[in-house]
Amino acid sequence: xxxxxxxxxxxxxxIAKVAELTTAALDSGIGVKKxxxxxxxxxxxxxxxxxxxxxxxxxxxISAKAMHTGLDILAPHLSKSGIKPLGKVGIGTVKGDxxxxxxNLVAMMFRGAGFEVIDLGIDVPVERFIDTAxxxxxxxxxxxxxxxxxxxxxxDVIEELKKQxxxxxxxxxxxxxxxxxxxxxxxxxxxxxxxASSAVDKARELIGxxxxxx
Ligand code: B12
Numbered sequence: 001x002x003x004x005x006x007x008x009x010x011x012x013x014x015i016a017k018v019a020e021l022t023t024a025a026l027d028s029g030i031g032v033k034k035x036x037x038x039x040x041x042x043x044x045x046x047x048x049x050x051x052x053x054x055x056x057x058x059x060x061x062i063s064a065k066a067m068h069t070g071l072d073i074l075a076p077h078l079s080k081s082g083i084k085p086l087g088k089v090g091i092g093t094v095k096g097d098x099x100x101x102x103x104n105l106v107a108m109m110f111r112g113a114g115f116e117v118i119d120l121g122i123d124v125p126v127e128r129f130i131d132t133a134x135x136x137x138x139x140x141x142x143x144x145x146x147x148x149x150x151x152x153x154x155x156d157v158i159e160e161l162k163k164q165x166x167x168x169x170x171x172x173x174x175x176x177x178x179x180x181x182x183x184x185x186x187x188x189x190x191x192x193x194x195x196a197s198s199a200v201d202k203a204r205e206l207i208g209x210x211x212x213x214x
Contacts, residue, residue, distance in 0.1 A: 001028050003038045006070070010042035011049075013062030015069050022070045032077040036105075039070045043101065067101055071108065078112035085116040087139040087207040090132040092120030093176075094153035099146035102176060102196070106142065109196040110203060129157045133166045139210055140191075140203055145176040154179075155187040162188070171206040175199060 001024060009017035018039075025035045046063045049055045089110050093103045100122045107117050118136055120128055133141055141161065145151045154174050161167050173191040174184050184192030191206050193199035 001025055001030065003030070003034070006035070006038050007042035007045060010039065010063055010066050010070070011045055013059060013066055015062070015066045018066040018070045019073060022073045026073070026077065032074055035070075036074055036078075039067060039074075040105075043067050064101055068104070071101075071104060075108055075111075078108055086114045086204065087210075088116045088118065088137065089140040089142055089203065090118045090120060090129065090136060090138040091142040091144070092124035092129065093122040093144045093146075094150050094157070095123055095125050096153060097145055097147050097150035098122045099144070099176075102146065103144035105196045106144065106175065106199045109200050110142075113200045113204070115203060126153070126156050126160050130160055130164060130166070133161060133170055134164070138170060139207055140171050140173055142173040142175070142199075142203075145174070145179060148178050151176075151178060151183065154189065158188050169210075171210060173199070173202060173206065 003025065006018065006021045006025065009021055022035060022039070025038075026032065043063070046055070046060060050060050091103060091107050091110070093100055103122075107119050110117050118132060118138065120132060129141055129143070132138060141157065143154045143157060145154055158172055161170070161172065171190040173193070174187070174189045175193050179192065181192045191202040193202040
């Protein structure tokens with residue numbers, strides 16, 4: 001099967017076809033990781049076209065919907081069951097930001113790697129991250145931002161966690177297209193990862209640090 005057809009369907013915003021081809025790719029024995037990389041590659045292409053004004057928000061929204069459909073099909077294949085959770089992660093897209101494809105992908109990979117995940121959704125206010133940190137006993141608070149205008153909200157969350165003395169028992173992690181390692185360090189985040197698979201490695205490392213600190 002030619003994986004380019006999945007990318008083309010994603011670019012065309014053909015939701016039914018993305019679903020059909022994603023299922024067909026898995027059925028034909030193509031590995032879930034390869035299908036996932038294909039969908040991400042397709043979304044990169046959408047991003048490039050959006051940036052170059054070749055397509056506009058309505059088209060991007062339909063492609064995003066098609067991407068969600070594809071990811072939903074992959075989700076059960078990425079998750080393993082019956083494993084003792086490695087740790088608990090609270091994840092959300094920060095206030096002012098509605099982008100959730102990357103955040104969902106990271107959440108999905110965390111689940112697949114054996115973490116318990118509390119997904120707080122999009123446009124998450126500072127207080128909700130704090131409440132999750134206090135009430136749900138999470139080991140990691142992970143934040144996603146896709147807009148330069150929403151990145152500052154990550155700093156607000158970390159400062160509030162610090163103020164409330166919560167940073168002694170949990171770690172913070174940030175990511176999203178405009179976020180860099182330097183930015184993460186500048187706001188005092190414990191971890192940064194550029195994509196969903198390195199996010200899993202980083203989360204494992206942070207859980208290891210927490211165990212040593214206890
Ligand atoms: C899809 C999309 C949309 C969709 C979102 C649909 C949805 N449900 O998410 C819609 C159409 C709604 C949208 C709206 C807007 N968008 Co938009 N959007 C995009 C687009 C094309 C793709 C984003 C995406 O899903 N990428 C695919 C995923 C898989 O990648 P990712 O999100 O980067 O995630 C990966 C990593 O970053 C990382 N990661 C992500 N989160 C986290 C978290 C942690 C903890 C870790 C460790 C890692 C991590 O791992 C992920 C997987 O590998 C980008 C272009 C781009 N190249 O990023 C623009 C983009 C982000 N949007 C942009 C803009 C300007 C907007 C709007 C303001 C447009 C407008 N004028 O209204 C609005 C803002 C709405 C809002 N308040 O949020 C700009 C942002 C510019 C900037 N520097 O701030 C971009 C960069 C496009 C551009 N070049 O102009 N958008």
